Structure formats: C-alpha cells, structure tokens
Amino acid sequence: MDQAQWAQTEIALLPTEQIALRPSVQQKSLSHMPLETLAASMAREGLREPILVRAAAQGYMIVEGNRRLMACRMLGWREIPARVQPKDVSDMTSVGEIFAALRARPMGYLDRAEATNRLTADFGVPRAAIAQQTGDSAAHVLSLQRIATLDDRTRDILRQERLPERVAEALTRVVDAESRQRIALRTAKERLDIREVELFVEAANRRLPGAKHSGKVVSAVRDARPYLNALREVVAQMNEAGLPVRFDEAQEDGGMTLTIRCRTRRRRSQP
Template identity: 25%
Template sequence: MSTEKKKGLGRGLEAIFGEDMMEAIEDIQQGKVDAGGKTNEIAISEIRPNPYQPRKIFDEAALNDLADSIREHGVFTPILIRKSMQGYEIIAGERRWRASKIAKKDRIPAIIMDFTDAQMMEISILENVQREDLNPLEEASAYQHLAERLNYTQEVLAQRVGKSRVYVTNIMRLLKLPQPIQKMVTDKKLSIGHVRPLVTIEDEDVAIEIAEKVYKEGLSVRAVEAIAKDVSEGNIKKKTKVKPLKEKDPNLVYVENLMELKLQTYVTLDKNEIRIKYTSNDDLNRILELLGCIEE
C-alpha cells in the first residue's frame, strides 16, 4: 500500500473504506465486502447527482460508448447512493448513471449507504483525484470548497487528499486567475504551465491580454515566464515584442507531468538536465523518500 494512499483518507472515511478507498469502493460495488447495504434496482428518475461532485465536464464520446455497452449488457457494477429529502443522491458512479440515462434505462442497480454531507464531499473529491478525472481548475475548486465547508487549513486539506501542502497551495492559486484565462485552460487552449506565471500579475486586463497573445502566437512557457517577470518588475512596455521561443518536445512535457504527479512538485526537463523544486528540508526529505533515496 503506498504512503500516498494512506494519507489520502480522513479517519471517518478510513473507518468505512480502510486504507485504499478506490479498491474498497469497488469491492463494495461488486459484492465482495459487506458494507451494510444490499443491491437494489432504483428508478433512475429518483436519483440525482452528488451535489458535491467536483467534476463539471464529462467526456460525451466516452459516455456514449458506455451507454452502448449498457444497452447491450446492462450495468454490472452498482452505483453507491444515499437517501435524501427527495429520492437519492449519488455517492459514486455518476458516469454509469448518466450513461444509463442516455441508454434510456428506467432503473439502475444501486447500493444505499448512510453518508454525512462531509463524507459525501470528501469521497467525491478523493474518488475523482485518485482516478485523475479532474482538470486542474476543477481540482482547485474542489479543494477550496472542501476547505471552506469543513474549515480545513491547507495543511489539513493536503493530508486529507493525499497531496503535499505545496501542491495544494500552488494549484489553489490558479483560482486567482481571471475567468477568461481559466476558461482557456478548461478549453485546453493553454496549459497550466502557461498560465501559472500569470497568477502573479495583479492587473486582470494585462493578464488576459498576455494569455490571448500566448494562445495566438504559440509562445512557450519560458516566454510567458519572461513576460510575467517583466510585468512584475515594471519593465514591460506597450510595444515590447516577445519572440516565440521554440516549443519543448511534447515527450519531455509528458515526462515532466508524470514526474510532477509522482513527486507533487515542479519538475523541469531541459538541456539534458532534470530540475526538481523543493521548498524546505522537510519537502526535500519527502521527495527523497518517494525516490527511494533515504536509507532505512
């Protein structure tokens, strides 16, 4: 069992699911574990999405593929739901519910469980984060919502979701970006690497103008960092021309993303070098432990 997964659960959820939430949820849904509930056939019309669902965008093509499978084979794995004031709310399995609606099914197999609002909120975020189903802004919004509703500090929040405090802090800072820039990220016009430097720019109009320039001219992340630095230092002028830099090899960007996900910090691959950012001795020790560099 990985250390990351152990950190990802709070006491309440750990008492229900054990150390590995995703495996436990799947065991419950497949009837391998008695969770105090039984599988029922529930009318789809009586079920509503989880009100704390952080994922806002569902892949329509993937949903239609799942709907085709459900038409032919049905739903093999029950969804998890809880009773609400009117009908039921989904705990886990919203994709199956949505696909069943597309497939024109009237009922869906479901296991009814007793969850508090706080548990609903946490499990929705943890399920999506562990499955990497959220885009960065959805993830950031989910963390902020969880922190505000449950009065978590960023340190406690990081422990609950199994991420480093630095990672949580940095991703939540993206919510400071103007909405037009956030939409460019959601629409995959700009990467997180491109917009991260723009967080430091206080003038929203200037930040939006730069983001549009980056998209139209295909500027590199390094070019954006240079522009943001000039703005913050007051060196940029209206007619300043920034030449597009050569875009980084997509394969290197892919490896950077993999390493950042594993180490939960910024990683840069450039000129046959790997640069890993750490913020303190404790953070360095955390990274070394993940890399297996600390002797027992």
C-alpha cells in the first residue's frame, strides 16, 4: 500500500470480534517475534500503529497487522485502532463498478492485479479492452493478471512485506509455490535487489525436472554478490534434497576462491 492510499484510508476504533484474519495468514505467521513478546510490548507502550483492514460482507477482513490483532485479543482488548480501506475488489459485482474503482482511487498493484483478473476471468472482458479503459498497456495487464494467479501465501508475503511489483513479476515465472515463497521471504529478509531475485528465480527453475536453459546471454556485471548468493541458494537446495554438498569460500588478495564438493555415485564393478 503506497503513501497516497494510506492517506486516503479512514481511522476508526473497531471491535476486535468484528475483524477476521485472512485464512492463509492464520496458517503461518510471517514474523519471528513470539506473540507473547509483542503482547507485552503493547501492554507497556500501547499500539504504535493502527492495523489495516478492509470492509467485508460481514465485519472486516485483516490486510496488515494480523499479529497485532492477535496480541490485542490476547490482552483482552475489545477495540483496536484500524485504518479502513474501501470495498474490496472481490466484493464488487459488475464490470462498471470495477472499472470505476480502477479509475477513481489509487490502488496497490496487488489489488489492481485482482481487479484486472476479475474483469477477464469473471466477466470475459478482453485484455485489450482493459488496457484501453485503464490506460495500461496490454503487456502490463497480462503481467498483472499473472500476479493475481500467484498462490495466497506468496501474495500475503508480497503485501505484508511491501515488496515491489517487479519482484512479484519475477515470482510469476517460478513454477513451484514453495520456491516462490522461499524467494519472497528471502527477498524481504535480505533486501535483495531485482537482479538477485532474478538469479534465484533461475536457480529455482533449473532444479525442476525437464528444465531447459533459456539461451539468453547475460551481460557482464562488476558486482559478484548476486552470483554468490545464487550459488549459496543452489547448494542449500541440494543439501535440502539429501545430497551432501560443501561450499567453501576463501578470501584472497584481490579475490576469492570458491570450492564446491559433492559426492558422486560410484559405479558398481562388473562381476
């Protein structure tokens, strides 16, 4: 959610019992801070930042701040300050309503992706017509619709960690959902740039059965860190798959020596 959207949301004191966690958020939390620690901090200092919700058919649905809401309930608080977004795209029931929302208010790319995808999937509106009505290019509309088809967990990470649209675009090229989620979390944790994300995407796809090289020529770069990170990711994936691999890095004057060791299967001797 960008600053323009944030400024246009209303702040209200909402009953905690009327706010529902998103189902995919309930399955696994993105934060490593124990909930009890967060609750203790809130008990001492109060809630520093309102949560973000959107109006639902019944009550409200959490967008950002699920752990703050859970900590609030743990403390027995009956109300919580919240910023309220306008009606969700998924609750809109007509082509005109969705187009009006796309034109009338600023949207984050995830909401825009859901809106453009609904226009085609639910109402049969061609991408060319969407592009004409919204001012987007047909290629951008297609990219947004691909983002809309990402799994719920990946979209939750993108939203809560506020990762940029280019990262989401790169993740649409990863076939395996678990790999997408791992790359998204690593991008947020290590603040990877798009170049590094692209390398992790390529590494994830190469380990899939039947994967083929793209044949693209990659231009030379002066910074070796993206390639080192990609190597570390491949080694980690091999170890996770049960193939013991050792990766040694030795600093030397003016450079590094990288050594990768793995066992090869010995051929059985002929009788």
